[in-house]
Structures are given as structure tokens and as C-alpha cells.
Amino acid sequence: MSSSLVFTDSSTSTASQPSLFIPQTTHKSGGEACAKVIDGKMVAKQIRDEIAAEVLKMKEAVGVVPGLAVILVGDRKDSATYVRNKKKACESVGINSFEVRLPEDSTEQEVIKFISEFNNDPSVHGILVQLPLPSHMDEQNVLNAVDIVKDVDGFHPLNIGRLAMRGRDPLFVPCTPKGCIELLHRYAVEIKGKRAVVIGRSNIVGMPAALLLQREDATVSIVHSRTKNPEEIVKHADIIISAVGQPNMVRGSWLKPGAVVIDVGINPVEDAKSPRGYKLVGDVCYEEACKVASAVTPVPGGVGPMTIAMLLSNTLSSAKRIHNFQ
Amino acid sequence: MSSSLVFTDSSTSTASQPSLFIPQTTHKSGGEACAKVIDGKMVAKQIRDEIAAEVLKMKEAVGVVPGLAVILVGDRKDSATYVRNKKKACESVGINSFEVRLPEDSTEQEVIKFISEFNNDPSVHGILVQLPLPSHMDEQNVLNAVDIVKDVDGFHPLNIGRLAMRGRDPLFVPCTPKGCIELLHRYAVEIKGKRAVVIGRSNIVGMPAALLLQREDATVSIVHSRTKNPEEIVKHADIIISAVGQPNMVRGSWLKPGAVVIDVGINPVEDAKSPRGYKLVGDVCYEEACKVASAVTPVPGGVGPMTIAMLLSNTLSSAKRIHNFQ
Incomplete structure (x- = not known):
């Protein structure tokens, strides 16, 4: 075809x-x-090329490299593959990637502690918690810990509300x-x-x-x-x-x-x-x-x-917004 | 008919x-x-009767009377009528109503000061800012000052986001x-x-x-x-x-x-x-x-x-939630 x-x-x-x-x-x-x-596939490649150019421009202009942090809990093979693909995609456009792998039996508090650190880390502009989480964790509690200005998944209800409302704009889609x-x-x-x-x-x-x-x-x-x-x-x-x-x-x-x-x-x-x-x-x-x-x-x-191309796009937008770079 | x-x-x-x-x-x-x-008209009357019964029950059981605060800025006749009707509706079901009238040339900060006081006032369970505000005020700034647990209008984007999402519930509709x-x-x-x-x-x-x-x-x-x-x-x-x-x-x-x-x-x-x-x-x-x-x-x-019947209903729900009364 x-x-x-x-x-x-x-x-x-x-x-x-x-x-x-x-x-x-x-x-x-x-x-x-x-x-x-x-x-x-072709459009995603084109978008990654555009993002790579923007990342370079930003680095040269203000010395900032966008960064994406991914938190993976447990040993699910499919989740590990997704995380690896996201990391590779970051590398391909020059976005820094940070990864935390926690054992299946981690506590909710341990996961949230890492989220808090990334919230406060100025080199991180997007935080992604790979789902699903182990069943003993409350997904909503964990996701709510992500600072909304770094919520590159765009799943926060405040983002969804802004998406629904005329005259408002979500931080991330x-x-x-x-x-x-x-x-x-x-x-x-x-x-x-x-x-x-x-x-x-x-x-x-x-x-x-x-x-x-x-x-x-x-x-x-x-x-x-x-x-x-x-x-x-x-x-x-x-x-x-x-x-x-x-x-x-x-x-x-x-x-x-x-x-x-x-x-x-x-x-x-x-x-x-x-x-x-x-x-x-x-x-x-x-x-x-x-x-x-x-x-x-x-x-x-x-x-x-x-999907991954848009994740990179959201991470770039986040870095631009945080550093007020057009 | x-x-x-x-x-x-x-x-x-x-x-x-x-x-x-x-x-x-x-x-x-x-x-x-x-x-x-x-x-x-008839259904609203029926709902007001139901709310009056619940208000009485709550008062007798835990000694709490739900309270609605309305803030009116300026001299618009239609707004004054709406506020008067809301006040009358509150009285008709036994909900306490609090009213602040501010002059047209008030500052945004003055309005927000009153909102903050109502946010902290335990006898107030719902806060309503009558719209439209004078044109020199930023409506979004003012509305965002209302504590989400007292936002009986339900217009906060966080509420709208929860309304849109499966598995989430808004505080107010x-x-x-x-x-x-x-x-x-x-x-x-x-x-x-x-x-x-x-x-x-x-x-x-x-x-x-x-x-x-x-x-x-x-x-x-x-x-x-x-x-x-x-x-x-x-x-x-x-x-x-x-x-x-x-x-x-x-x-x-x-x-x-x-x-x-x-x-x-x-x-x-x-x-x-x-x-x-x-x-x-x-x-x-x-x-x-x-x-x-x-x-x-x-x-x-x-x-x-x-609409007013639902405002009373939201105020009652808010008081019940704040006081953990079923």
C-alpha cells in the first residue's frame, strides 16, 4: 500500500x-x-531531527541541556524495554536521560523520595514513572508526587482540566x-x-x-x-x-x-x-x-x-519553559 | 402543556x-x-426541602451549620439580584450565608484578602465570587485564590480534570x-x-x-x-x-x-x-x-x-466532607 x-x-x-x-x-x-x-515512523524521525536541532540551539544559546528522568520499579520485561527505548530516543536527540531502577519490593515512600529529588534537580525537566507500578503501591499517590511543571506525561488532572477548558492551556499534552x-x-x-x-x-x-x-x-x-x-x-x-x-x-x-x-x-x-x-x-x-x-x-x-517523539517534544518544551527560552 | x-x-x-x-x-x-x-421549579423545591432536612440533621448530630460566603464586587444590578437570591435560598434551607460587598474600584488584592479569610474561616464551607468582576481584575487570579475544598462553583481546572477522568471524582460538579x-x-x-x-x-x-x-x-x-x-x-x-x-x-x-x-x-x-x-x-x-x-x-x-438548588447541595456536601459527616 x-x-x-x-x-x-x-x-x-x-x-x-x-x-x-x-x-x-x-x-x-x-x-x-x-x-x-x-x-x-517517518514523521517521528522528522520530529526527532527537529528536536535535535532545537536542543543544540538551546545548549549553544543558554548552556542548558534538557533532561528526562525515568523511574522503573520492578522487573517487568516489557517495562524495561520501554524504558530502554525512551533512553535511546533521548540520546538520539541530545536530551540527557536519568534512570532509577528500584526493586519490586520497594516502598511507595522510596519511590516518592526519588521523585522529590528529581523535582528539585535543575538538570531534570521531565519526570516519568514507568507504569504499571507493583500492585502494593497506590499509583495515584506516586504520580501525584511529580511536580506538575515536570509532568511530561500530561496525566495530572490539573493538566487534563486545562485541556478541557476554553481559554486555558495545559502545561503538557x-x-x-x-x-x-x-x-x-x-x-x-x-x-x-x-x-x-x-x-x-x-x-x-x-x-x-x-x-x-x-x-x-x-x-x-x-x-x-x-x-x-x-x-x-x-x-x-x-x-x-x-x-x-x-x-x-x-x-x-x-x-x-x-x-x-x-x-x-x-x-x-x-x-x-x-x-x-x-x-x-x-x-x-x-x-x-x-x-x-x-x-x-x-x-x-x-x-x-x-508517542516517544512527543515525550521528547514535551521534555524540550519543559526545559524551554523553565529556562524561559523561546 | x-x-x-x-x-x-x-x-x-x-x-x-x-x-x-x-x-x-x-x-x-x-x-x-x-x-x-x-x-x-418543582424539583428545585423538592431538593431544597431535602437539603433543609439534611442541614437540620447535621446541626443536631454534630452541631455544624453549613455556610456559604458570597463576594460581590461593584454595583451591577443583575449581580446584586443573583446574590440576593442566593442569600434567600440559603436562608430557606438553614444554610448560613456570609456576604461581602466591595466597591467597584477595589483592588484584586483586597478581593483576595477576603477570599483568604473565608478560606481560613471554619464556619464557611463554600465560597462564591459573583462574576463578572470589574474589568481591571484578572478573573483567573481571583478565582484561583479560592481553596479548592470550598470551590462550590466547581470551576477549578483540577475539578474539571477529575470530572473528565475515569476513576477520579471531582470535589464539586x-x-x-x-x-x-x-x-x-x-x-x-x-x-x-x-x-x-x-x-x-x-x-x-x-x-x-x-x-x-x-x-x-x-x-x-x-x-x-x-x-x-x-x-x-x-x-x-x-x-x-x-x-x-x-x-x-x-x-x-x-x-x-x-x-x-x-x-x-x-x-x-x-x-x-x-x-x-x-x-x-x-x-x-x-x-x-x-x-x-x-x-x-x-x-x-x-x-x-x-442552579441555585445545586449550589446549596454543593455547600451541604462540602460541610459534610469537611466535618466527615455522612
């Missing part, structure tokens, strides 16, 4: 002036419509929904006045994605597990952001022709052909969506790479 | 067990469908949208799984109303000034909450037969027949809505009286 992608890497592109990739429905020789692939909107911007998808449907209402993706779309003047509907006939609502959407974790739940027949689909789901499904025995698919049936939509994110390689 | 209202004033009714008024579409002798009138949902509850309108449309996205009504409906498992769409063809979206709604301030904007033809309409708009329109020269109408064309909807709030006498 990616053969139809036209990548316009505008030379004027900067972090504040996103390049434009204009999605168009093209046609295969067989006459079948084929959606543009929204290439999150949660990374995954921010990545979804950034993809729409970079692909020049108009949001204002469009009908948008968000599938899923989680605190970390669906809900903030809906608030972000509304801030950009979309008319937003939120579909969730209690929604009757979700396909009827999705069918009217110009823009769909799906974040439910149900493999291939959204079928081609649910989509309005020409819709733009941002698929946040990353769902493992059995695959005998894969050496791992499984493959990753989205919430949206990709093959079917490609025949109806004007643009679709693939899984993997769509929203996934954007 | 109110002739069709069946008011079931259940004797078991308490604040936690609302009475049930089941809306049904009835038919006039002419065969024309006629919606139930959702009588906000803003009074007008809380009143809308309370009307739905008292009239036994099922919300879970229903399609709901909120018209308007203000911080004080539309946005929190949408969040409240979503918390109750409705599938919510938010229509606003940038929405194209709002009638197409409204047409699918089982429940409509309108808060835009446009007289008679929503026509009968916009409504799904049997929909329930909560009209927050209170709009003055010229009326030569009225001694005042104007009358008040809602956002929804009432006469038309009555022929299509199953239940409608009138204007006046619908949502309006509920």
Missing part, C-alpha cells in the same frame, strides 16, 4: 511550521481506491493523543468544522484525544463500550481516532468514503507465519480501511513511534 | 433516592403529541450542568447507552455537561458554532442539553421523536404584550419541541431554579 505515498519533505519545515503531506485517494490499476499511508493530532497536522488534514469520532475513552488516549480535537474546532463524538451501533456514528466521521485495543474491530463498512483513520490500537494476534507466532494489528481492519479511507495509519509504524 | 404532567412525589424520596417521574408522550384530544413538562443531570435522574430518564448531544461548549455549562453525560455512559456528541449541519447530529439524540444563548435556535424538525430536551438557554426577546417589553425564551423552540419530544424543560421554570 505504501507505494502510493507521496512524501513532500518541504525544506521550510521546522517544529513550528510542519511540512505538508497532502493525503489524496489514489487508484490502483485495478480501479480500487487505495488510501494514503500515514507514515508515523499527553503524548499519544498529541502524536495523533500531530500526524493530522503534518499530513495537512483539516480538523476545523469536521466531524470526528474517537473510539475509546481512556484517560491516556481517548478522552484527551477528544478534548484535543474539540480544541481544534472539530465536532466530536465519543464512542465506547456502552455505545449501541457504533458503526452508525463512525460512518459520519471525517476523522476517526481509535484507541480500544480490539483487533480489527472497525471494519471498512463502518467508514465514510474519504475518511482519515488514526489507529492507536496495537493488538497481538496469532500468526503461524511469523517466527514469533504472532503479529501486531490495529483496532481498524487495515486492508478494508485502505479501500474506503483517504488516509490510514499502519500498525505498527503509525501512531506508535509518535 | 403542564396539564399532562404526572407528578409522583414518592414518600420514600430522599437526596440519595430521587423520586421517579416517568416521562411519557401523551396525546391531546386533537391527536397531537404533547411532551411532558420537566418542572425544574458545576451547578448548572449538575442541575441538568439531576432533572434527568428525577424524571427517571435513562442515560446509559443513550445518544446525547450537548449544544454549546462553554466552560460553565456545555463542556461539563458533556463530561457528566459521558460519566453516565451516554454516547456524547458536542455541537458548537463551528459545527456544520448541527440539525443532522441533534436528530440522532435521545437526550439534548442546549446551552448556547440563541433564542429558539433548535427547531422541532431538529428533534428525534421522543427525545428528552433540557434547555439551559434563558434569552430575552421583544414582547410587546409583556409589561416589561420582553419575555424569556430558551434555545429550543418550546412549542415545536412539545410536539416532537417526550419531555422538555420550560423557560423559565426549567433549569434556572436548579
